[in-house]
Amino acid sequence: MQGTGLVPARFLTLIAHLVLVIVVFWTRDENVKMCLPEDYTSSDFNDKDIEMIVALSITLGLFAVEFIGFMGGITMFMPFQALLSTAAHSGAAIALAYFLFDQWPCHWYWYIFGFCSAFPACMEIIYIIGILCFRKGY
Amino acid sequence: MADGQAQTSISQPNKKGRTQFIRSSLPYQILLYLNGWYFAFFFVCEILLFVFKGETLPYATNVLAAEVILLFLLAIVEALRLFFGKRGNLTEQIMGVLVCVFLSISTIFGVLFFLLWQTYVLRVEIILTAIQLFFIGMEIIFGIISIITFAKGAP
Numbered sequence: 001m002q003g004t005g006l007v008p009a010r011f012l013t014l015i016a017h018l019v020l021v022i023v024v025f026w027t028r029d030e031n032v033k034m035c036l037p038e039d040y041t042s043s044d045f046n047d048k049d050i051e052m053i054v055a056l057s058i059t060l061g062l063f064a065v066e067f068i069g070f071m072g073g074i075t076m077f078m079p080f081q082a083l084l085s086t087a088a089h090s091g092a093a094i095a096l097a098y099f100l101f102d103q104w105p106c107h108w109y110w111y112i113f114g115f116c117s118a119f120p121a122c123m124e125i126i127y128i129i130g131i132l133c134f135r136k137g138y
Numbered sequence: 139m140a141d142g143q144a145q146t147s148i149s150q151p152n153k154k155g156r157t158q159f160i161r162s163s164l165p166y167q168i169l170l171y172l173n174g175w176y177f178a179f180f181f182v183c184e185i186l187l188f189v190f191k192g193e194t195l196p197y198a199t200n201v202l203a204a205e206v207i208l209l210f211l212l213a214i215v216e217a218l219r220l221f222f223g224k225r226g227n228l229t230e231q232i233m234g235v236l237v238c239v240f241l242s243i244s245t246i247f248g249v250l251f252f253l254l255w256q257t258y259v260l261r262v263e264i265i266l267t268a269i270q271l272f273f274i275g276m277e278i279i280f281g282i283i284s285i286i287t288f289a290k291g292a293p
Contacts, residue, residue: 008175015176015269022265071168 006082010070013089016064017116020096025056028106035105047094052106055113062121074131081127085120092116161291162227165281172221173273177216180266184209184252191258196256205256212248219245223281232288239281242274249274 024031032048033040064086068074075081095112098104130136188209192202219241226234252266253259 008172011175012179017180019262019265025262026261030260048146071172073164073168 004079006079006086007076010086010089013086013093014063014066016069016093017089017096019044020093020100021056021059021063024096024100024109025053027100028052028056030103030110031106031109033106034093034103048106052109055109059117061114062117065121065128066124068126074089075127076122078127081123084123088116088120149204159291161230161284161287163280163284164288166227166277166284167224169273169280170220170227170276173270173277174220176270176273177213179210179222181213181268183262183266187260187263191260195258208248208251210225212245215248216245223277227284230288230291232285232292234287235281235285239278239285242278243280246271247272 028049032052035048036044069087070076092112092115097117099109099112107117144260185206188206190200191197219238222234222241223238226232226238249267249270252263253271
């Protein structure tokens with residue numbers, strides 16, 4: 001397992017995704033403006049802004065789940081989960097870079113959230129429950 | 139859970155009737171291992187950000203060179219720190235972990251330079267340095283814990 005490099009690859013893609021999510025959290029104004037019509041009111045802006053804050057906060061919570069599973073050693077040496085997580089998070093890092101630089105409209109974030117953040121976190125939760133409750137998989 | 143697993147699996151091949159405790163801390167080792175990879179990531183990101191800042195922002199003469207040299211010095215100290223920490227933890231030597239804890243004070247100031255005192259601080263750098271400071275802080279805590287356990291276990 002030491003030689004395959006799956007552990008550092010997964011860790012670095014997780015970190016890259018985490019850094020980009022925090023940057024998006026910091027500079028979400030432009031993205032929120034992109035999904036509003038030309039003549040928006042401040043209440044429209046606030047609605048979309050809160051939607052964005054909720055999405056990013058759930059993402060950070062799912063990161064916590066994945067870091068607990070990974071750094072706690074529960075799924076650290078599981079090749080399938082490592083590959084899945086690496087692929088999803090590297091995809092998310094690339095998509096979020098476009099999200100920032102091309103100022104994608106904010107509701108597109110939900111697709112990134114669903115495929116690249118919620119999906120690996122759900123698999124992680126399934127693995128954690130399977131190991132801690134049913135003693136399965138190791 | 140992983141800690142207990144490692145202990146049982148490694149201490150099994152011992153002779154009958156003798157128990158050997160492993161005092162090396164697994165969380166500490168995981169942190170040091172991941173911090174090595176994280177620092178490589180941090181280093182590459184900082185170099186690329188220096189390229190960006192050098193191209194787009196005006197710098198006073200020699201300031202950019204000094205900051206890049208400081209980044210390289212930080213990388214050397216960090217590599218030494220992680221080396222001593224890993225070796226000290228695995229061989230259960232107090233000296234190695236102690237050197238690691240003392241070197242981490244200097245790396246904290248090195249990282250704080252990039253967080254607070256360099257000419258232009260970008261938002262990405264705040265996040266990157268915050269993660270690095272988190273790692274160093276956790277390693278100081280676990281380092282002190284493992285110094286205490288090694289000292290207790292020494293005859």
